[in-house]
Amino acid sequence: MRRGARIALLICWLLALAGLGLLIAQRLVVSTDLRSFMPAPTTPDQKLLMEQVGEGPGSRLLLVAIDGASDEKLAALSRGLSAKLRSDSAFSQTINGDFDLGMLDDQLLPYRYLLSPTLDTASFDRDYLADQLEQRLDDLGSPAATLLKGLLPRDPTLEVLKLAEQWTPAHSPEVRDGVWFSSRGEALLLVQTRAAGFDPGAQGEAIDRIRAAFAALPDSAGAHLTLSGPGYFSVVVNAQTRSEADWIGRISTIGFIVLMLAAYRSVRSLLLGALPVVSGALAGIAVMTLAFSEVHGITLAFGFTLLGVAQEYPIRLLSHRRAGETAIESVRGLWPLLLTAIASACIAYLAFYASGVGGLKQLAVFTITGLLAAGLTTRYALPWLLPDNVRDVESTPGLAAFRNFLDRLPRPRWLPVPVALVAVLMLVFAPGPFWQNDLSALTPLPRDLLATDARLRGELGAPDVRYLLIVEGATADDVLAVSQSVEPRMRALVAKKALDAFELPSIYLPSQAVQRARQAKLPAPDALDASLESALEGMPFRKDLFAPFRHDVEMARTALPLTPQAFVRSPLGQRLAAMLVQRGDHWIGLGTLSGVRDPDAVAALGADFGGNVRLLDLKEASESLVVEYRTRILHALLAATALLLVTITLALRSVRRAWHVLAPMTLATFLVLAVERAAGIPLSLFHLVALILAAGLGLHYALFFERDTDDPAEQRRTLHATVVCVVSALLVFGMLGWSSIPVLRAIGLTVSLGVAFHFCLSILMAPHARQD
Amino acid sequence: MLILALIPLLSYARSTPEASDANAFIATLKRPPPARTPFAEARFMRVLDKPLVVSGELAWLGGDRLERRVDAPNRETATIADGEVTQQREGKKPRSFSLQRAPQLKVLLDSFVALLGGDPSRLGDAFDVKLARGDVHWTLTLTPRDARIAKQISAIRIDGAGTEPGCMRMEEADGDVAIDLLGDLATKMPATPTRENLAALCGGAP
Structure with a gap:
């Protein structure tokens, strides 16, 4: 190809990439809400979980502590911060112990006689009023x-x-200078965000607003703000994972560049060799932005990991080029095999699409598009740009010796049998649980953060994130009525120390029936006047003083009972709105519990309320969701394996050859599983994704080793390409394996082990050596 | 010209002896804790037709701790400690609220502790202080400096003779007034107190 045409092609390619980049910049909306990466919930508990994970009153709660100044200053800071947050629409509630009477607004004030339980036991007769007035005089x-x-x-x-x-929360902290204080002398606040709890992006924004509001307060300079709660944790975990992945990524990128330069001794090859993967990534994201309105952050992270396979394509092209051969000729020779590899990887990734999970579907679209784009550009664009004359890697010093060493290794035909046996034994006798169902174990929080959370939660009496008491009913009022009848039973459980405290929607708003009963006990104006007049006898109160009282009583007596819809509009209503939600054709009340010691005793309540009351264990529901999630992935993988079998057999037109490719790949995959299990590592979704990537790489090794011709130079080229691939994969994923964060470690360790096992087994089980 | 410029300085300098005079006087009121004094209080309130009278004992327990015990008409003890007010009534469970929400008590605490502790600078921090002295009788007028408190308590006037405070009059911004007779005067509460007969009883500086 002429120099001018080459430059034109390169410019076109770069322009196409820039175009994709522009499209992405305009359309890409990254979502961080963990829920969109979860499978569609099927059971009612799972459905509730998905709502609760984001919207639940417990998960949206941030615990705030201020310390580092005198009590008086801390109290002023607490008041200042809560005043600011109460006027900020990002927060639905801020409480700091300073109960504001204005929370029940003027219009709703007469309803206090219907909301307060006073009239359940008393009536506004002469004796009661006289006793009350006597107390007021005191x-x-x-x-x-x-x-x-x-x-x-x-x-x-x-x-x-x-x-x-x-x-006021039942176990509220000590009040000093009008606001809550912990036993360690920190001022305490509870802040409820409007944003979903497990949406780290939105929570990060809310936390920034709290910090900014705090920093803007006068006198905040010396004081220190401590935050805790699920939302804060999701932000911390996100930041930690990202920063560790970033520095590991930087180091392994440098290593990768050094490796490529050492292998091919050409900056031009290095730069051009990067283009197919870049094209794959950009094309993948661009198609995702066109197909989905939002792209999940985890999809991108997983996608880039899985796209690592594509780096093999240019490496194969660079390594397999003979001296004097043009890159175009070389790619033509390689293409059938490369195409088989690409098609098999795409088929395997199709399994993700079949899983029916939003995030995984995106992942499938991303990786399949990415692999196709990387493969096609490697085939149809890259060869035209590569230098005309290259060094034949076959003459790389030491390569021949390594090949000879490998060729001399014994490769008994029966090798797979003991390897399989060992793997099975390791799997059978492995310690610990097979699966890791607890998602939080993968992103563990520093111990001191958890200790701070437990301490603040205890002091504030903040609800557990794990348990919720669910009250169901056909209408909001039904829910309130059931909630009311649960109240005394829950109080009995608190007395028996089954839990510390609870909060039910009916504590804020009694049912219509109860409100009507209280209304019926309110005296008519004449009767009230008579009782009041007689109660006031001999007291120094001004005679007309209580006109506003008489007015309010009459209002409360004649008004329509307060509905949730009306109550929600008041400043306190947000609290009720979070606890009373409509779901389809019925309503659900969410009771929050704190300090649950005997969940069975609370769950046993359900039997007496005809299935309208039950204890929801969010941890159990989330684990069942993870199990279901994994089952779907495993099923999809099984289907993919069958498809892969057929594809490889058809492509190689021989069952025997297909066996030589698939057997080492399958065996190595099980060996990775067995070694990780033998080390006591329970397997998670992240291990599965990493195994799939490793299997994709292993397929390449097996395909190319299986193809090995009698030409020793070509054998050395195959070895060169494979070694470059293995070393680069070990570089990138081996680094991740050292990470302190279990998610990154899971991926790194699994891929590294996988690459090593795939390499060894595909060499030892390659057919040609046995024919020697 | 120079002389004219100095006039404001001179007049400022002249006020200093007066201030130090007040400070020296306040120091003479100092008592070691615990300092107890009987009191009788009449409250003139807009919500009442006639004044409300209570009596008992006020005690400074040292530091920022103050106790106000009411013996009549009903027993009740209110304690101020650590910014919290705790009210204890016979047969009832104690009730607590923040000092921030009871400016009356905050003012009482500031003035009482500063006077009994003989601490003029604390008094000066919380109030604008004016002293009027006769031969025996004197009157201290305290105006809260904190705008939030001034919105509720407009002034406190303490009348006394020698080193003994005899009356404390607290004026609220809404017109309500509480007059406390202290020490020996506490037994002299008239059967039907009025602002006038109490003012006569307290005397104060001419």
């Missing part, structure tokens, strides 16, 4: 006078304070 002579005298004309029975008490 209050006026006490230091609390300034606090109460404003309330007195409208609320002589102090219903507002009773509601405040009822709505």
Whole structure:
């Protein structure tokens, strides 16, 4: 090809890549919500879990502690921060112990007689009112006078304070200077975000807002802000994983460049050799952005990992080129085999599409597009650009000696039998559980963060993230009614120390029936006037003082009972909105529990409420979801294996040859499984993905070794290409294997082991050597 | 010209002896903790037709700890410690709230502790202090500096004779007034207290 045409082709290719880049820049929306990477839930508990993982009141809660200043300053900071967060729409609730009477707004104030339980046991007759007024007189002579005298004309029975008490978390921390303090002297706050709990992107934003609001407070300079909670953890884990993956990535990239330069001694080959993989990645992302409205972050991470196979294509082309042969001739010779490899990898990745999980479908689209693009550019574009004259790698010093060494190795025909036997034995006698069902074990949090969380959660009486009490009903009011009848039973369980505290929707809003019953006990104006007049006899209160009280009682007596829809509009309503949700044709109440010690006792409640009340264990539901997820992947893999078998057999037109390719690959895959299990590692989804990548690489090794001709120079080229591939894979994934983060370690270790086993077995089981 | 420029400085300098005079006087009121004094209080409130009278004992326990015990008409003890007010009534469970929400008590604490502790600088931090002195009688007028407190408590006036405070009058911004008779005067609460007869009882500086 002429120099001008070459440059034109290169420019066209780069322009096409730039075009893809532009398309991606405009269309790519990366989602970080973990839920979109989960399979579609099937059981009711799993459905609830998926909602709860994001929307549940517990998972959206951030625990905040401020320390490092005097109590007085800390209290001022706590008040300042909560005032700012309450006016910020990113947060649905901020509480710091400073109960604000304004939380029940003026319009809803008369409803206090329907919301408070006072009228369940008392009635507003002469005796009750006289006793209350006597107490208020004592209050006026006490230091609390300034606090109460404003309330007195409208609320002589102090219903507002009773509601405040009822709505304050049961095990609230010590109050100092008007706000919550921990036993260590930190000011404490509870902040509920509007964003979903396990959406690290949105949580990161919310946390930044809290930090910014705190930093903007006067006097915040010396004080220190501590955050905890599921949302904070997801941000920490994300940042940790990313930073470790980043520095590992940088080191292995340098190693990879050095390796490529050493192998091919050409900067041009190095740079051009990178183009097919870059093309594959860009094409994959571009197609994803066209096919899906949002791309999941995990898809991208997994996708880049799996696309590692594509680096083999240019390496094969570079290594298999003979002296004096043009790159185009060389690629023509390689193509049938490369095409088999590409097609098999695509078929294997198709399994992900069949899994029916949103994130995995994306992964399939990404990797299949990427592999095809990388393969086709390696075939139809790269050869035209490579230098005319290259060094034949067959003459690389030491290569011949290595090949001879390998050829001299004994390769008994019966080798697969003992290897398989050892693998089976290791699998059977491996210690520990086979599968890792606990997703959180893969991204463990530093111990001190967990300890801080447990401590703050205990002090704040914040609800457990793990358990929820689910109350179901046909209407919101049914839910409230059932919730109400559960309340005394739950109080009994708290008394028996089965749990520390609970919160149910009916604590905020009683059912219509209860409100009507309380209404019925409110006296008519004449009766109230008579009782009040007689109660006031001999008391120093001004005679017309209680007109606002009489007005409110009459309002409450004649108003329609308060509905959830109306209540939700009040500042306190957000709390109820989080606890009372409509799902399809029925309603669900979410009771939060804290300090659950005896989950069975709580679960046993369900039997008495005809299936309308049950304990939801989010951990159990999530584990069942993971099991289902894995089952689907395994089924898909099984199908893929069958397809692969057929493809390879058809491509090689020989069952015997197909056996020589597939046997070492399968055996090596099981050997990796066996070694990891023997080391006591329970297997997770991430191990499975890594195994698939390793198998993809192993397929290449086996295909090329199987093809080995009698030409010793070509044998050496095959070995060269394979060694470059193996070393580069070991470089990248071996580094990951040292990571402190289990997810990265799982991928790194599995691929490294896989590459090593695939390499050894495909050499030892290659057919030609036995024919010698 | 130079002389004219110095006039404001001179007038400023002249006020200093007066301030140090007040400081020296406040130091004479110092008592070692625990300092206890009987009190009788009459509250004139807009929500009431006639004043509310309670009596008992006020005690400074040292530091920022103050106890206000009411013996009549109903027994009740209020304790201030660590920014918290705890109210204990017979047969009821104790009730607590933050000092921040009871400015009346905050003012009482600041003035009482500063006076009994003989700490004029603390008094000066919390209040604008004015002292008027006769031969025996004196009057201290304290105006809260904190705007948040001033919104509720407009002024405190303490009348006394010699080194003994006799009356404390707290004026709230809404017009309500609480007058406490302290020490020996505590037994002299009139049967029907009025602002006038209490003012006469307290005397204070002319």
